[in-house]
Amino acid sequence: MSIILDKVNYVYSAGSAYEIQALKQIDLQIADGEFIGIIGHTGSGKSTLIQHFNGLMRATSGGIYFNGRDIYEEDYDRKELRTKVGLVFQYPEHQLFETTIFDDVCFGPRNQGLDKDTAGLRAFEALKSVGIPESVYYQSPFDLSGGQKRRVAIAGVLAMRPEVLILDEPTAGLDPAGRDEILDMIAKMHREQNMTVLLVSHSMEDVAKYVERIIVMNDGEIMYDGTPKEVFVHYKELEAVGLAAPSVTYLMHELKEQGLPADTSATTVEEAKKSILQLFK
Numbered sequence: 001m002s003i004i005l006d007k008v009n010y011v012y013s014a015g016s017a018y019e020i021q022a023l024k025q026i027d028l029q030i031a032d033g034e035f036i037g038i039i040g041h042t043g044s045g046k047s048t049l050i051q052h053f054n055g056l057m058r059a060t061s062g063g064i065y066f067n068g069r070d071i072y073e074e075d076y077d078r079k080e081l082r083t084k085v086g087l088v089f090q091y092p093e094h095q096l097f098e099t100t101i102f103d104d105v106c107f108g109p110r111n112q113g114l115d116k117d118t119a120g121l122r123a124f125e126a127l128k129s130v131g132i133p134e135s136v137y138y139q140s141p142f143d144l145s146g147g148q149k150r151r152v153a154i155a156g157v158l159a160m161r162p163e164v165l166i167l168d169e170p171t172a173g174l175d176p177a178g179r180d181e182i183l184d185m186i187a188k189m190h191r192e193q194n195m196t197v198l199l200v201s202h203s204m205e206d207v208a209k210y211v212e213r214i215i216v217m218n219d220g221e222i223m224y225d226g227t228p229k230e231v232f233v234h235y236k237e238l239e240a241v242g243l244a245a246p247s248v249t250y251l252m253h254e255l256k257e258q259g260l261p262a263d264t265s266a267t268t269v270e271e272a273k274k275s276i277l278q279l280f281k
Contacts, residue, residue, distance in 0.1 A: 002030050002031055002032045002034075002066070002067065002163065002164060002196055003028075003029070003030040003053055003064070003065070003066055003085070003164065004028070004029050004030075004063075004064070004065040005026050005027060005028040005029075005052070005062065005063075005064055006027060006062055006063040006064070006065070007025050007026070007027060007061070007062040007063070008023055008025070008026040008027075008028075008052060008059045008061070008062035008063070008064060009021065009023055009024060009025060009026075009059060009060045009061045009062055010022045010023040010048055010052065010057065010059055010060050011060045014060060021220055022045050022048040022220050023045050023048055023049060023052070023059070023220050024219075024220040024221050025062075025221070026049065026062070026221070026222060027222075028215070028222065028225075030053075030164075030196065030198070031196075032163075032194075032196055033194045033195070033196055034196055034197075034212060034213060035187070035190050035196075035197045035199070035210065035211050035212045035213070036196075036197070036198050036199065036211055036212070036213045036214070036215060037198075037199050037200075037201060037206075037207030037210070037211035037213070037214045037215070037228075038050065038198060038199065038200045038201075038214075038215045038217065039200075039201060039202070039204070039207060039214060039215070039216055039217070039243060040216060040217030040218060040223075040243070041218070041241060041242035041243060044217040044218050044219065044220070044241075045217045045219070045220040045221075046200055046217040047168060047200065048220075049217060050087065050166050050168060050198060050200060051087070052064060053085050053087075053164070053166060053198070054078075054081055054082045054084075054085035054086075054087055054164075054166070055071050055078040055081050055082065056082070056087065058072070059072075066081060066084070066085065083108070083112055083160040083161075083162060084162050084163045084164065085162060085163070085164040085166065086157035086158070086160060086162035086164065086165050086166065087157070087166045087168070088150075088153050088154050088157050088165070088166065088167045088168065088170060089153070089168055090168040090169040090170075090172055090200075092141075092146075092149040092150050092152065092153035093142075093149070095153045095156060096141040096142065096149060096152060096153060096156075098141070099140060100137065100138045100139065100140065100141075101127070101132065101136060101137050101138070101139060101140075101141045101144075101152050102120075102123055102124075102127070102137040102138055104141050104152060104156055105122075105123035105126055105127055105152065105155045105156045105159050106119045106120060106122075106123040106159070107156065108156055108157065108159050108160040109122040109123065109159050109160060112160060119159075122159040122160075122161070123155070123159050125159070126155040126156070126158040126159040127152070127155045129155070129158060129189065130151040130152070130154050130155045130158070130185060131151060131181075131185065132148065132151055132152060132155065136148075146173055146174060146178070147174050147178040147181065147182065150170055150171075150174075150182060151182070151185075154167070154170070154185075154186075158189075162195075163195070163196060164195070164196040164197075164198070165186075165189070165195055165196070165197050165198070166197075166198045166200075167186065167197070167198070167199050167200065168200045169200055169201060169202065170182055170183075170186070170199070170201075171183060171201070171203070171206065172202075179203075179206070183206060183209075183210055186199070186210070187210050199211060204232070204243070204244055204245055204246045204247075205246045205247065205268075205269075207228065208228045208232065208246045208267040208268050209268050209269075211228065212227065213225070213226065213227060214226065214227070214228055214231045216231060216238070216243070218241045219241075223237075223241065228267045229265050229267055232245040232246065232249050232267050233265065235249055235250075235253075245267070246267050246268070248266055248267065248268065248269055248271070248272040249264070249266070249267060251272060252264045252266050252272055252275065255276075255279075260279055261279065262275055262276070262279065263275035
């Protein structure tokens with residue numbers, strides 16, 4: 001088992017007039033090799049949750065375990081934990097700071113104590129895996145497009161060879177083509193490396209298409225936890241908390257209401273297409 005959360009609570013500004021409980025009695029298990037989507041409206045607790053996985057935030061109460069060890073033990077190396085559980089923030093500018101792209105990606109491996117040559121090899125492999133051309137390696141990361149900056153930020157985490165990759169809204173602000181490129185790349189890494197991936201997203205279409213399991217956060221609690229089909233069957237309940245199902249879910253329900261035997265469990269365009277074609281056979 002990769003990550004376990006046991007009755008985790010987190011309170012912002014505890015004891016003050018501004019006290020807010022952001023996480024409430026979270027029980028969660030994340031197995032090795034899973035591809036999980038985390039969704040929730042703004043303020044639901046999803047960003048707070050993911051920053052607990054690698055110890056960036058410390059729970060007010062409760063326990064967190066990585067590969068069987070309590071990360072809050074006195075002698076636990078949380079710096080090493082952050083190389084094994086890599087977090088890519090929503091805004092790549094928050095992670096990019098070196099003068100060149102190559103130096104930026106080398107920073108993580110060098111911080112792990114690796115020598116210059118080994119760190120450079122890791123950086124080269126990571127940049128290649130995310131599709132950054134060698135011709136720009138020694139340019140400033142701030143000269144890149146939004147999508148390329150995100151790729152470099154992901155490469156910086158991959159160069160540390162994490163066991164778990166957490167991505168907070170990795171496609172925010174990208175056009176549809178850029179969004180698909182980033183998510184296809186992440187899906188390929190998950191498939192080929194059996195890497196555990198946690199994807200925070202506002203796009204129901206994206207999580208339906210790519211992930212195997214969805215965790216829905218609402219008011220600091222886990223509202224639903226299941227496969228996309230198990231979660232999106234509750235589309236009316238999701239609407240009540242400011243979320244929605246993928247567009248095809250509504251289409252299929254509308255066809256059903258018109259008397260057609262449409263598959264209302266379809267959550268992706270491909271599933272809907274297959275169901276609709278069956279109607280005309």
